[in-house]
Amino acid sequence: MKFLKTLGVAASAIAAVALSALPAQAEWPEGPITMLIGYKAGGGTDTKGRVLAKELGKELGVPVKVLNKPGGGQAASLVWLKEQPADGSVFFFGASTGITLNPYLKLDIGYTKDDFEYSALVTEFQPAIVAPADAPFNDWKGYIAHAKANPGLKYAALSPFARILMELIAKKEGLQIDYIPTKGGAGMVQLVLGNQVDAAYSGGVHSRYPGKFKTLAAVTTNRQTQYPDVPSLVELGYGLAGDAPTVVAFPKGTDKAIIAKMAAAMKVAAASKDMANISEKIMMPVNYVGVEGAVKFMNESDAANKAMIEASGYEAK
């Protein structure tokens, strides 16, 4: 009897283990997942990512860890992501241009937009061309006129794209611009507030300094809600835009169910109070777009950037 009893206990234990294992296998995520960020800790994307990771963790019921892999304008992180297992254990959060623009600026970068699956777009950047508050011009027309009259105006470029953008404009307008390299938004702010340059490309950080900057032109396709009177470069007839929402990407071949579940969780996390609070503070509006919209955007953005770089005559290195 005793033997039978033991057997019964053992059998029910095995059954219990088997039962509990079943849903765990079907249900992603089983354990902690990793949010990959292609910039150093402390920047705008990192800050937003960390708040988002906290909210996502609540929604998914597992911890979401943040891993920073800086380098090459997010290229280092994306090359790494491509090699990760497609099991949903790691996903990328960052500006879409890392995927849709980098491959056209640099040869042999090691990935294209087809190496990843897209789950959602979360927030928008508000890049613009800006000038110091006491610049002798007030708008884009004034800047171009001033630049024509004074060859050798200085322009701070914090990335290769920032430089290419102005080179294309200068070519079209016949301007002679001197380019001053700088590192990140903080370096740009320093040069502009210190009146070292006449204009600069800003990824959006300028809106945190009311009264210190003049916003000359929006680098997004459409005008930005915060600056309704500032035209975009597209409107001004240059056909240039650097729309860069933050995208959530997985390695190619990740299960569709995982991608959909992440999109749903991201929708809730993006709408959280903390996220709204931060977006307002760092002026990166939340604009959630689901799986279909994200895939469509990535395809269109990739094609548009390809055309823009080809038209510019820029030679990838």
Next chain:
Amino acid sequence: MMDELIAGFGAALTFYNVSFIFMGVAIGYLVGALPGLGKGTATAVAIPITFYIEPLAAIAFLIGISKGSTAGSAVSAILMNTPGEPSSAPTAMAGYPLARAGKAQKALKMGLYASVIGDFVSTCVLILSAQSLADYALGIGPIELVAILAFSLTFIAALSGKSLVKGLIAGLFGILCSTVGTEIETSTERFTFGSFDLYEGLPLIPVAIGMLALSEMMVQIGDRRRLEAETDLLRGSGKPEDAYVTWEDWKKSARAIIRGTGVGIFIGILPGLGASTGSFLSYGMARRAAKDPDSFERDGAIEGVAATESADNAVVPASFVPLFALGIPGSVIAAILIGAFVIQGVTPGPLMFLEQAELMQGIYASMLAASLILLGIGYFGQNVFARIIKLSPSLVLSSVVFLCCLGSYLQGGGMFGLYVMAVFAVIGFFARKYDFGFVTFLIGFVIGDGFELALRQSIGLLKGTPEAMLDHPVAIVFWVLTIVGVLAILRRKKVSTESAN
């Protein structure tokens, strides 16, 4: 202003807040004192914890960690010759010989007092004049920065050890290593050999750990028999005057502390120079002011410890000047704090004082409180660490090697950090054996990046016309001082070769 600060004290000095400041300083001091781990690791790991506590307590906690670890890094520098952070490397140069002469307690105490003084004065400067100093810092553009860096290098050259030529070789090798990564203007890769891990350059922390801590461990492990004999001496000479900071020591160090605090504040408020520049410069100045500079590394020098630690700690609060007034991070720790501030719903920058006046006064009050808490924790903490040293060297050495690996892994992007650490440990080992100043290597490596950027910006800003320099009087003054400094080095060199002959 005063009323607000007093109100801020009321808000800050609740039991809840003070316990977080206390924890922050204690954790920071412990982490700083452990070789291999530093404030970067500590704050990055602590940030997720701060999600769950109130904003004022969270920020005070992080500031406590950064203050504690900056002071704590002197402990391992003095006791084991393994600086907890690169900025404490000169502390090891002047402090470890003291420890080997049985004066470890004295050196540790002076390091702590100098740290607290530098930190406290710098915090007061931050509170009283953040806005006006920030405006002044903005006037220091790339052209001025190049001149200031060149001027600093003339003092730092004194750290090159016995041979100036060997020191220069090491320094230039450091600059070469700093050029690894994506070039700033055209995004061309330099010395990356196709490895994406190297795109952002060689990571500072693993390089510093390998060069400063692990290579020293290799030397000590090779010398274990001698080390075991010396462990007795590290416990203290038994003479009471060697365990305390005497009146004589204060007289020797007062100038060094005042100078160090000033240098630390000056370097701190200029974004992009960093704590290491401040402490190296302060040490170099103290060395030059001494009658027998070479005795600093030979016999140890209490004023060398005081100069380094006061400057190292004065940099931290001063680097919050551009952060609070302009929203520009002046140091690694300030950059990490920006993230923490934003997560707490506060945007660093001029608006902070208008929108969150109460919180800001609370932060100021917490910073002052942290200075005092640091004094207490440091005083008692040192006794604990001094006891660890009494353990068998084989236990201590293996623990340190483990911690080095941990720190490199956390701050160097995983296994890649360990490989970098291992390579630079070997380079550091031979640098020590053949007396190539590994400290000058580190200076070249730390300063190289910012120097290159500022130089290239300057060339663009001056448009290749040297007469445009006339619009930059500050830069001209520093260039003249640089030339005077170089001439002084050459003359000294000549005198010492002649006297040697």
